[in-house]
Amino acid sequence: MQSVGLLARALEMAGVATTLTSWNPVIRLAKPPRATLTRLNRGATLGEPHNNIQQRRVLAATLALLAQDAPLDIVHLDETP
Amino acid sequence: MEIVENLTQWSDEFEGNWLKHYQETGETLWKIYNRARNETAPGLPGIDLSQSRLLLISTAGGYVAGEQQPFTAADLLGDYTVRTFPVDIPLAQLAYAHDHYDHTAVTNDPQVLLPLNHLQEMVVEGEFGSLYPEVISFHGYQPDVRRIVNELIPTVLGMVDKGKIDGALLVPA
Known part of the structure; x- marks a missing residue:
């Protein structure tokens, strides 16, 4: 999990804006530039299998952060299994 | 800005705790694992x-x-x-x-x-x-x-x- 946050930092430092989504609150420790946090399950980060509406909703909310200047506080999404 | 602030300190703690325990026992003991922690985040302007x-x-x-x-x-x-x-x-x-x-x-x-x-x-x-x-x-x-x-x-x-x-x-x- 921490590798994602650290890679996001490295990409941002290299000039690439980043965003990520996670179900795991420990993601905050790495201090990524932009992130959403859900209450979804490990192994199903974007939503329940075949719940395309939920998966698209998580993606849209996470990608929308790219339009904002970083760093941002982590954005909590009300997404559950 | 660093990818990991205080990487040297992280390394010392990792070697002395989690890695040492793993090498001695073969067990991954997560309660003694030190996650990387940063205080500040890098940030670029938003994109279109x-x-x-x-x-x-x-x-x-x-x-x-x-x-x-x-x-x-x-x-x-x-x-x-x-x-x-x-x-x-x-x-x-x-x-x-x-x-x-x-x-x-x-x-x-x-x-x-x-x-x-x-x-x-x-x-x-x-x-x-x-x-x-x-x-x-x-x-x-x-x-x-x-x-x-x-x-x-x-x-x-x-x-x-x-x-x-x-x-x-x-x-x-």
């Missing part, structure tokens, strides 16, 4: 999504079945290598080598971790400009932060043409 090319990065351990070497999922010290595959690859061609999450969901519907079809639909619908042609894939079980900083991250940065990427979406497993 409608004009942006986005890179997808996944830590699900995905690889092209029958063509690429699987990740060494059983290595309790982690696998820090990287695979790439085309963003338009049929999802059925992918397999997952990662022992640290339940594969039931991703086997049932790969888009829970690798949203290739969703992202292509979003391009068609104008939600962002385009997708970088390659997906970056690795195995997210990587307890040694030094190897993340010194092996994984330089490999990823060297694999992509940063001049052709405006933004990156990272999806952990």
Whole structure:
């Protein structure tokens, strides 16, 4: 999990804006530039299998952060299994 | 700005606690594991999504079945290598080598971790400009932060043409 946050930092430092989504609150420790946090399950980060509406909703909310200047506080999404 | 603030201190604690215990017992004792902690985050200005090319990065351990070497999922010290595959690859061609999450969901519907079809639909619908042609894939079980900083991250940065990427979406497993 921490590798994602650290890679996001490295990409941002290299000039690439980043965003990520996670179900795991420990993601905050790495201090990524932009992130959403859900209450979804490990192994199903974007939503329940075949719940395309939920998966698209998580993606849209996470990608929308790219339009904002970083760093941002982590954005909590009300997404559950 | 550093990728990891106080990496030397992190390394000393890792070697003296988690790694020492693992080397002596073969056990991964997470209650003594020190996660990397940062106080500040880097930040670039926001981008215009409608004009942006986005890179997808996944830590699900995905690889092209029958063509690429699987990740060494059983290595309790982690696998820090990287695979790439085309963003338009049929999802059925992918397999997952990662022992640290339940594969039931991703086997049932790969888009829970690798949203290739969703992202292509979003391009068609104008939600962002385009997708970088390659997906970056690795195995997210990587307890040694030094190897993340010194092996994984330089490999990823060297694999992509940063001049052709405006933004990156990272999806952990």
